[in-house]
Amino acid sequence: LSGPYAASTFSVSGATTRGGATTTSTSGNLSLGTVGGARALTLSGASVALGAANIAGLTASGSALTTTGVTTSGAQSYSGPVTLAGAYSASAFNVNGVATLAGATTIDATGDIGLGTTSGAYALTLDGDDIALGTASLASLAATGASIATSGVTSTGSQTYAGALTLKGTYGASSFSVNGATRLVGATGITARGNLALGAVAGAQSLTLNGATV
Numbered sequence: 001l002s003g004p005y006a007a008s009t010f011s012v013s014g015a016t017t018r019g020g021a022t023t024t025s026t027s028g029n030l031s032l033g034t035v036g037g038a039r040a041l042t043l044s045g046a047s048v049a050l051g052a053a054n055i056a057g058l059t060a061s062g063s064a065l066t067t068t069g070v071t072t073s074g075a076q077s078y079s080g081p082v083t084l085a086g087a088y089s090a091s092a093f094n095v096n097g098v099a100t101l102a103g104a105t106t107i108d109a110t111g112d113i114g115l116g117t118t119s120g121a122y123a124l125t126l127d128g129d130d131i132a133l134g135t136a137s138l139a140s141l142a143a144t145g146a147s148i149a150t151s152g153v154t155s156t157g158s159q160t161y162a163g164a165l166t167l168k169g170t171y172g173a174s175s176f177s178v179n180g181a182t183r184l185v186g187a188t189g190i191t192a193r194g195n196l197a198l199g200a201v202a203g204a205q206s207l208t209l210n211g212a213t214v
Contacts, residue, residue, distance in 0.1 A: 002039075010045070018055070030062070040074065052086070066102075075111075085122075093128070101138065113145070123157070135169065168205070176211070 002020030009028040018037035023044075024030060030045030035053040043050065048062040050070070057074030060067075065078055069086025076090040078097065085103030092111040101120025106127075107113055113128035118136040126133070131145040133153070140157030143150075148161055152169025159173040161180065168186025175194040184203030189210075190196060196211030 038073070058090075065097075068103075121156070131163075140173075 001016055001018045001022045003022065005022070005024040007026050009030070010024055010026045011029070011031045012033055015034040015036070016032055018035070018039045018041065021040045023042040026045035028045065029047045030043055031049045033051040035041065035051065035055060038056050040057040041055050043060045045062045047064045048060050049066045050060065052068055053070045055072055057072050058070055058076045061079035063080055065080050065082040067082065067084060069088060070076060071089045073091065075092040076088065076094070078095045080097045081100070082095050082097060083100045083102050084105045085101065086105065088105070088107045090109050093107050093109045094114040095116060097116060099115050099118040101118070101122040101124060104123045106125040109128035111128065112130045113126055114132045116134040118124065118134060118138065121139050123140045124138050126143040126145070128145050131143055131148045133143070133150045135151050136153045138153065138155045140155050141153055141159045144162040147164045147166070149166040152171060153159060154170070154172045156174065158175045159171065159177070161178045163180045165178050165180055165182045166185055167182055167188045168184065169188065171188070171190040173192050175196070176190055176192040177195070177197045178199055180199060182198055182201045184201065184205035184207060187206045189208040192211035194211065195213045196209055201207065
């Protein structure tokens with residue numbers, strides 16, 4: 001594929017290789033399988049489904065976005081509710097909408113990572129420069145970055161943070177660990193069934209800690 005495509009619906013059941021920058025826009029469903037090619041891909045539709053992809057960059061918008069692992073040399077941008085599963089790698093990764101995990105998910109960015117409200121009974125691993133995560137309900141969370149900002153995370157498993165961390169809201173986990181300085185930007189409560197470990201903490205906000213070992 002190469003160039004612009006427009007249709008009421010657009011579906012590819014096999015592998016797709018692109019010879020140039022490609023834009024596909026539909027008023028209905030848009031579905032692609034495995035996609036390759038060192039070119040930018042722009043997708044817009046009512047419902048967008050994308051298989052495993054290795055491309056230059058991705059911009060996707062729709063009322064429902066489903067992906068199964070995307071690698072890009074450039075940025076990835078999603079506008080709308082997105083379903084994630086698998087491994088993602090990009091220069092920057094941003095979701096403007098609710099994210100649902102349909103499988104264990106790893107997001108690795110050389111630049112920033114931005115996620116809003118995120119849910120799903122699966123592990124989420126984030127590794128980037130500046131990381132922003134909205135309210136989340138997950139199986140577990142591991143986040144590594146120069147700066148990490150969260151707004152309350154509940155997990156059945158552990159939560160680990162490596163880097164300068166900003167906290168506010170309610171946190172619950174099997175264990176909770178921060179390797180780095182923590183700044184409170186709102187009232188914060190952390191409950192851990194096991195160990196709870198924080199380094200230096202600052203911020204003119206209330207902090208409530210409840211753990212087996214604190």
